Amino acid sequence: MRDFYGVTLETPLMLGTAQYPSPAVLEAAFCQSGASVATVSLRREGGQGQGFWKIIKGLDVHVLPNTAGCHSAREAITTARMARELFETNWIKLEVIGHADTLQPDPFGLLEATEALVADGFEVFPYTTEDQVLAGRLLEAGAKVLMPWGAPIGSGLGLNNRYGLKTLRAAFPDVPMVIDAGLGLPSHAADALEMGFDAVLLNTAVAQAGDPAAMARAFALAVQAGVLANTADPMAPRDMATPSTPVIGKAWL
């Protein structure tokens, strides 16, 4: 498994902490998911932040703060600096949002913020698209991990552009990549890992399931299956049928 800024994760699952019906359900979901990383954010202190920090510490996983909701490089850079102090980590899931409906990244702001944050000592996890040119530029800017989207955040559509993602994976075989956003089902996660991605990050698929803890367990099993399948070297698909039962020795009837 490729490492994330020197950290080898025990499981290829990163789980968000938002939208759970209660803190107890969040804790149960994390327990069942076996997630190695929890994503978190920072917002105006309204009295709940201090208690939430205790819950996160109790999960005993790596913490990956995000810059969710930032629409400019400037905003994202300031948020990242605040996150580094608050969560005591150089890791930052860098989101610079370019469009309100699709929440797709603004590639120009993303690159600008990545350059600035790498220069400031951050270990940047840029939330990006499957665009290969942008990926190359982010790596040149100093990012050592990429987080291409599966589909728009919260959509649950799975891997929207398998061709693009496959091309991206093949173009940068040594770069750790996390499929972030858009996953709705465990089969989507298995799909990503079968394709050779190193981890998946999801939130809504678990938090908004009828039974978040059970769905978390399903994702835990799916990522395990996906990794195993990828290391087992999957067969190449083909267009025409080929018999699996031997033809030789078939009776003349």
Place this chain on the structure above:
Amino acid sequence: MKLEVNGETREVTGPTLAEALRELGWGEARVATALNGAFVAKGARAQTELKEGDRLEVLAPMQGG
């Protein structure tokens, strides 16, 4: 002096950011601060002087995806 704290007008005596935070009840809290859009590190709060109309953001750990 009047400040805009997390989008609301608040009255503090200050004069430093560290003292204003104590007045606002966040003296010991795990928060990060930005003044007029720029990050102010915890270690710099005691030397950061506030002025009338400053825009202060006080952020805390929160759920995220």
